[in-house]
Amino acid sequence: MRLEAHVVVPGRLDAEITADPGDVVAVVGPNGAGKSTLVHALAGLVPASGHARLGGRDLLPLPPQQRGVGVVFQDRRLFPHLTSVDNVAFGLRARSRDGRKRPPRPAEARAEAQRTLDRLGVGHLGDRKPRKLSGGQAQRVAIARALVTDPDLLLLDEPFTGLDVGVAAELRIELAQHLAAFRGVTLLVTHDALDALTLATRVVVLDEGRVVQSGPPDEVAARPLTEHVARLVGLNVVRHGDELRAFPPAAVTVSRHRPDGSARNTWSGTVRSAAPHGDAVRLQVATESQTLLADVTPAATRELALTPGQEVWLAVKETAVTRYPTVER
Structure with missing residues (x-):
């Protein structure tokens, strides 16, 4: 029926x-x-x-x-x-x-x-x-x-x-x-x-x-x-005016210093947690406005000492970001 x-x-x-x-x-x-x-x-x-x-x-x-x-x-x-x-x-x-x-x-x-x-x-x-x-x-x-x-x-x-x-x-x-x-x-x-x-x-x-x-x-x-829903399915979501910008944790590059490359989307923040997530290590990084997720390799976690409390920079290339307007209420 x-x-x-x-x-x-x-x-x-x-x-x-x-x-x-x-x-x-x-x-x-x-x-x-x-x-x-x-x-x-x-x-x-x-x-x-x-x-x-x-x-x-x-x-x-x-x-x-x-x-x-x-x-x-x-x-x-x-x-x-x-x-x-x-x-x-x-x-x-x-x-x-x-x-x-x-x-x-x-x-x-x-x-x-x-x-x-x-x-x-x-x-x-x-x-x-x-x-x-x-x-x-x-x-x-x-x-x-x-x-x-x-x-x-x-x-x-x-x-x-x-x-x-x-x-x-x-x-x-x-x-x-x-x-x-x-x-x-x-x-x-x-x-x-x-x-x-x-x-x-x-x-x-x-x-x-x-x-x-x-x-x-x-x-x-x-x-x-x-x-x-974006966060429910594991995407990072950044609100910018009337637009949502979404990107997966795997698209996030983590470094100890401010990136100099082509990435237009960058944030500084503090590692809150690091936990296994499949073959990667998932970081929760508290930025000034919100918490973002980043997936890095276990080797990078060791090399960069990505432990809770560590100050880091996050970067995402523009090609990895999906943009669309928020729904009207």
């Missing part, structure tokens, strides 16, 4: 989003941009005007249990007094898409809940309550609760928040497999570029409650129209 939505929450959100069946739409933007508000409005948890047509049926006038929506919150919101299997079964029994469909009997709901937990790899934890689960286990239960209803619209609000890096990476792979087989529309709220680039088929950028950019992940990453 195709999603065609224009959701308005006064003072917080005025966003238009479309998606086709099977789409995974990553919703990104700075804090306060309206990402969670969008999720809550579509789920029926905050009042909203406009429309959200899913297969021609407007969700906004409907109560939450009739919307055919599955939700995974960043804080999971599992019922603490229920076991994992009963948490998942609750979602199945509570759902009534048209108000007339008979909910499954308790035994039927628990059996389906157990099968869904098995698919998520936590079937052996069906008798445990949330306090006995790790963060990754609890999130798998929350995802199972959302998927068990076979929703038309799946809303994932920063599902990897608070998880260890290794656990998040493993869950990201598992979720990608489930989403590849999911027939509905998925909206994935995230602050991680890896999620947007590996899980999503489309990216929607929110800023101050409005959509300021949308498109395939590679196109948005190649030409971000907001500073937040």
Whole structure:
């Protein structure tokens, strides 16, 4: 079912989003941009005007249990007094898409809940309550609760928040497999570029409650129209009047003295940190106006003594800089 939505929450959100069946739409933007508000409005948890047509049926006038929506919150919101299997079964029994469909009997709901937990790899934890689960286990239960209803619209609000890096990476792979087989529309709220680039088929950028950019992940990453997204995908961004100048860390030359070459873009600053980044060492350099990133070789790091506190000069050739106007608000 195709999603065609224009959701308005006064003072917080005025966003238009479309998606086709099977789409995974990553919703990104700075804090306060309206990402969670969008999720809550579509789920029926905050009042909203406009429309959200899913297969021609407007969700906004409907109560939450009739919307055919599955939700995974960043804080999971599992019922603490229920076991994992009963948490998942609750979602199945509570759902009534048209108000007339008979909910499954308790035994039927628990059996389906157990099968869904098995698919998520936590079937052996069906008798445990949330306090006995790790963060990754609890999130798998929350995802199972959302998927068990076979929703038309799946809303994932920063599902990897608070998880260890290794656990998040493993869950990201598992979720990608489930989403590849999911027939509905998925909206994935995230602050991680890896999620947007590996899980999503489309990216929607929110800023101050409005959509300021949308498109395939590679196109948005190649030409971000907001500073937040540029930094999200690892680019340096320098604002110059009504223009943004973006360039990758690998294009930055680092020296101990002011460069004399052809580089027109130069900054002086202090090394704040140096950490491995693939085959390079990524420096964070605090300049007078902002922090810039530079990727240098391990050999250059040793030769120039690029340790925290070291004063350095950064230079970028004009040919490495992408210039474009900022979006109008």
